[in-house]
Amino acid sequence: MPTFSSGFAAKFPFALVQRSNSFPGHLTKFPIFSDKKHNRQNLTNLSVCLLNSRSNQNNHSASTMEEINGLEFDTPFSSETKDEFSKELEVAVKAVHMACMLCQRVQERLVSETHEANDQQVHSKDDNSPVTVADWSVQATVSWVLSEAFGSENVSIVAEEDVEVLSKASSADLLKNVVKKVNQCLAKAPLLGLEAPSRPLDMREVLNAISRCNSRGGKSGRFWVLDPVDGTLGFVRGDQYAIALALIEDGEPVIGVLGCPNYPMKKDWLSYQNGYRRLLSRLTSPTSEAYAKGSVIYARKGSGKAWMQTLLHGDKKFVWPNSARQIKVSSIGNPAMATFCEPVEKANSSHSFTAGLAHSVGMRNQPLRLYSMVKYAAIARGDAEVFMKFARTGYKEKIWDHAAGVVIIEGAGGVVTDAGGQPLDFSKGIYLEGLDRGIIACAGAGLHEKILSAVEDSWNSSSL
Numbered sequence: 001m002p003t004f005s006s007g008f009a010a011k012f013p014f015a016l017v018q019r020s021n022s023f024p025g026h027l028t029k030f031p032i033f034s035d036k037k038h039n040r041q042n043l044t045n046l047s048v049c050l051l052n053s054r055s056n057q058n059n060h061s062a063s064t065m066e067e068i069n070g071l072e073f074d075t076p077f078s079s080e081t082k083d084e085f086s087k088e089l090e091v092a093v094k095a096v097h098m099a100c101m102l103c104q105r106v107q108e109r110l111v112s113e114t115h116e117a118n119d120q121q122v123h124s125k126d127d128n129s130p131v132t133v134a135d136w137s138v139q140a141t142v143s144w145v146l147s148e149a150f151g152s153e154n155v156s157i158v159a160e161e162d163v164e165v166l167s168k169a170s171s172a173d174l175l176k177n178v179v180k181k182v183n184q185c186l187a188k189a190p191l192l193g194l195e196a197p198s199r200p201l202d203m204r205e206v207l208n209a210i211s212r213c214n215s216r217g218g219k220s221g222r223f224w225v226l227d228p229v230d231g232t233l234g235f236v237r238g239d240q241y242a243i244a245l246a247l248i249e250d251g252e253p254v255i256g257v258l259g260c261p262n263y264p265m266k267k268d269w270l271s272y273q274n275g276y277r278r279l280l281s282r283l284t285s286p287t288s289e290a291y292a293k294g295s296v297i298y299a300r301k302g303s304g305k306a307w308m309q310t311l312l313h314g315d316k317k318f319v320w321p322n323s324a325r326q327i328k329v330s331s332i333g334n335p336a337m338a339t340f341c342e343p344v345e346k347a348n349s350s351h352s353f354t355a356g357l358a359h360s361v362g363m364r365n366q367p368l369r370l371y372s373m374v375k376y377a378a379i380a381r382g383d384a385e386v387f388m389k390f391a392r393t394g395y396k397e398k399i400w401d402h403a404a405g406v407v408i409i410e411g412a413g414g415v416v417t418d419a420g421g422q423p424l425d426f427s428k429g430i431y432l433e434g435l436d437r438g439i440i441a442c443a444g445a446g447l448h449e450k451i452l453s454a455v456e457d458s459w460n461s462s463s464l
């Protein structure tokens with residue numbers, strides 16, 4: 001049986017890069033920027049309090065650490081291996097698992113680096129969002145794994161990153177770093193039951209793997225959708241982020257996999273998210289059980305189920321379907337008991353509009369603000385009941401920011417639509433064309449209807 005050796009815990013050299021000078025990346029050793037522009041209350045701590053106070057209300061998690069460590073959960077697909085997309089799901093989960101481990105190493109180094117060192121490592125894209133070596137490395141790794149498993153001629157991928165910056169002569173060191181990360185990660189493929197490359201990939205092969213992800217999507221055929229590091233801002237701040245991979249067939253997402261390296265199996269463990277986690281990472285080996293954190297969540301359309309499994313650490317084996325447990329959305333339907341989640345950044349979704357909606361339907365709890373598609377995971381796992389995103393007028397949502405999450409929430413029993421009540425349309429290319437105002441995901445139909453009607457009542461008087 002393949003096992004995880006402590007070799008994987010060997011340090012990945014730190015690897016974030018400067019793409020331009022426009023990103024105001026004053027990274028601290030803590031998740032929230034301390035500069036004026038980013039000064040805010042520590043929302044993650046707020047999230048932790050909320051989660052802790054809710055942990056007895058609706059806890060679908062395993063009750064003890066032993067339960068997690070013993071991995072005595074269901075093996076969800078053992079009787080379903082002949083189902084459609086079973087191989088796709090297996091490969092996708094394994095690829096995301098590898099990507100999570102790659103990202104964890106990069107983030108660990110990032111949060112332990114000095115301000116100055118970090119300033120050199122984070123770059124800004126044209127839209128001012130940050131990018132790191134992890135984005136390209138994950139894209140190359142996932143692209144390579146999918147191509148090996150299904151044949152590159154059969155694999156079409158829509159993904160967030162391209163090779164423009166990496167291909168520049170001035171990016172030679174960056175590219176070297178990406179190649180190194182990719183090879184370190186792929187060398188561990190056998191631990192997941194996948195084949196490693198017969199020799200390390202060279203620069204050209206890594207660039208090819210990244211640039212192969214040039215599909216523009218569309219309404220027919222099959223394509224994968226990858227966000228290599230969703231919530232890059234959360235990632236560089238040492239906070240939540242996700243690796244999101246979905247398979248779309250004829251315009252419909254059929255598989256969704258979310259790697260959430262900082263989203264633990266047990267809600268209570270999230271309290272270790274910030275200070276304790278950093279402390280723990282210095283005091284214990286990353287292979288230690290005490291350090292185990294993070295999860296991979298997945299679903300297959302039509303199965304009516306969604307699953308969550310812990311990220312592998314130490315010598316744990318990954319033998320598909322490994323031990324996963326089924327997750328379900330919250331059963332709370334009373335708005336007074338419900339919690340909504342939304343982006344941390346108010347630039348990405350109007351906090352004032354969602355606060356008004358929440359108030360008008362009778363939701364009284366503080367919002368749970370999380371970076372990335374971890375919000376979809378939070379709904380699917382029952383940590384919150386509602387997710388709302390209302391971007392500024394003119395912003396076009398991209399399919400890779402939602403596809404995996406939709407399959408997972410629906411599998412867990414929830415509902416996801418635009419603010420007009422229509423399903424999200426993944427068949428129109430890289431954008432969610434025709435999206436009506438915003439995105440609303442709910443644990444149950446009752447809450448969903450209430451929020452849709454609150455949007456109707458308040459939209460015209462909003463400034464959106």
Ligand SMILES: Nc1ncnc2c1ncn2[C@@H]1O[C@H](COP(=O)(O)O)[C@@H](OP(=O)(O)O)[C@H]1O
Nearest residue numbers: 129229230231232233343347348371372391395
């Ligand atoms: N002005 C904007 N409005 C809405 N969403 C935006 C945005 N700018 C970026 N985003 C998207 O929001 C994602 C982060 O989600 P969240 O705000 O929920 O953490 C980003 O993903 P990336 O980090 O992968 O670029 C990006 O796609």
Ligand SMILES: [Mg+2]
Nearest residue numbers: 227230231401
């Ligand atoms: Mg994204």
